[in-house]
Amino acid sequence: MKRTSTQLAEWPLPSTVTLGSSVRAKGIEREIRRRVPWSTRKHLTVETGKVILHLPDAEAAEFDALLAIVGDMLPEIAGLPILPSEAEDILSISSRERHKWLDDGRLQSAGTKTVKLRGRAEAVTFHVFTPGFIEHVLDSGLPEIWREEDIVTAAENRRRAAAKAALTRAGKRPAKSREAAPADKEATGLEGWEEFEAQGLLR
DSSP states (O other), X not given: OEEETTTEEEEEOOHHHHTTOHHHHHHHHHHHHTTSOGGGGGGEEEETTEEEEEOTTOOHHHHHHHHHHHHHHHHHHTTSOBOHHHHHHHHTOOHHHHXXXXXXXXXXXXXXXXXXXXXXXXXXXXXXXXXXXXXXXHHTTHHHHHHHHHHHHHXXXXXHHHHHHHXXXXXXXXXXXXXXXXXXXXXXXXXXXXXXXXXXXXX
């Protein structure tokens, strides 16, 4: 921690904690602010690579108390669950992809969290993720691999659907009666039909 005489303190915030995400950084800011008194929350900010507390008019005792709160909170930051919006930003994925990969088990949920959002009458429950797992997905380039898998799967599903539709259409058609072969020259008007047919030349 770096502290100055103007009631300004800074703590380093490694990129391994935010995983390069400004959305994650903002979530960390909200979580730290939640731990400090309401009147001082706006004085605490998270910027690239650091946590800043600037409270120039605070008494020394008040400022020291805030330093203690933030200092105790910082060791917990790296383990804070990653929220859906943070995961989307870190992995550069869409909400649709997140839901799909969560449903089929590729994105592993670390549990759920329920919050009451401002302006909503009902609480919202959503899945969260562990930082370690999201970092693994990011470092392994799994989103691109999963997208390619989805393209192959979608093409195979379309092929199967087309084949099934073709079979369904074929099953609804009336069977074509095989045209009876002429039995004699009267029916065909041809000489020597019996011998021609006997040789199986039309089969």
